[in-house]
Amino acid sequence: MSLAHRKDSLWIVQFVHRISGLLLVLFLPVHFYVLGLALNDAAELDQFLKWTDSPAVKFAEAGLVGLLGVHLFGGLRILALEFLPWSPRQKTYAATALALSFVASVAFLLRAF
Numbered sequence: 001m002s003l004a005h006r007k008d009s010l011w012i013v014q015f016v017h018r019i020s021g022l023l024l025v026l027f028l029p030v031h032f033y034v035l036g037l038a039l040n041d042a043a044e045l046d047q048f049l050k051w052t053d054s055p056a057v058k059f060a061e062a063g064l065v066g067l068l069g070v071h072l073f074g075g076l077r078i079l080a081l082e083f084l085p086w087s088p089r090q091k092t093y094a095a096t097a098l099a100l101s102f103v104a105s106v107a108f109l110l111r112a113f
């Protein structure tokens with residue numbers, strides 16, 4: 001079987017969309033666990049929130065914002081592809097989605113420090 005199609009940039013975009021969705025799924029249980037601390041263990045939540053003040057965590061959060069941006073804007077492109085008339089500008093839309101998620105990630109970092 002030829003794997004030549006895997007070099008196509010839109011194939012890579014689709015792959016990135018899948019990976020970003022899976023990484024977001026991994027993040028979700030952690031997020032719910034921390035939210036649960038607010039109900040069950042306020043002292044531990046406070047300690048956790050202090051830990052999140054560190055620069056390393058803020059950079060990781062910026063990465064997460066970027067990941068969500070990639071999945072959100074890329075997902076909107078896929079939905080448009082499915083529900084609107086075909087447009088040949090798919091690479092431009094994918095690049096725009098990437099640019100928007102980068103802007104969101106940097107905006108988060110600027111706000112965080």
Ligand code: HEM
Pocket residue numbers: 017018019020021022024025028071072073075076078079
């Ligand atoms: C923020 C708004 C979101 C939009 C607009 C969106 C959009 C989409 C779309 C359109 C697909 C289907 C892709 C395809 O048919 O090829 C998809 C797949 C998926 N999404 Fe989302 N999504 C969003 C949020 C999330 C979140 C928060 C998570 C995880 C917690 C998530 C996890 C996934 C996963 C795991 C897939 C399957 C990926 C695959 O198998 O290719 N999505 N999303």
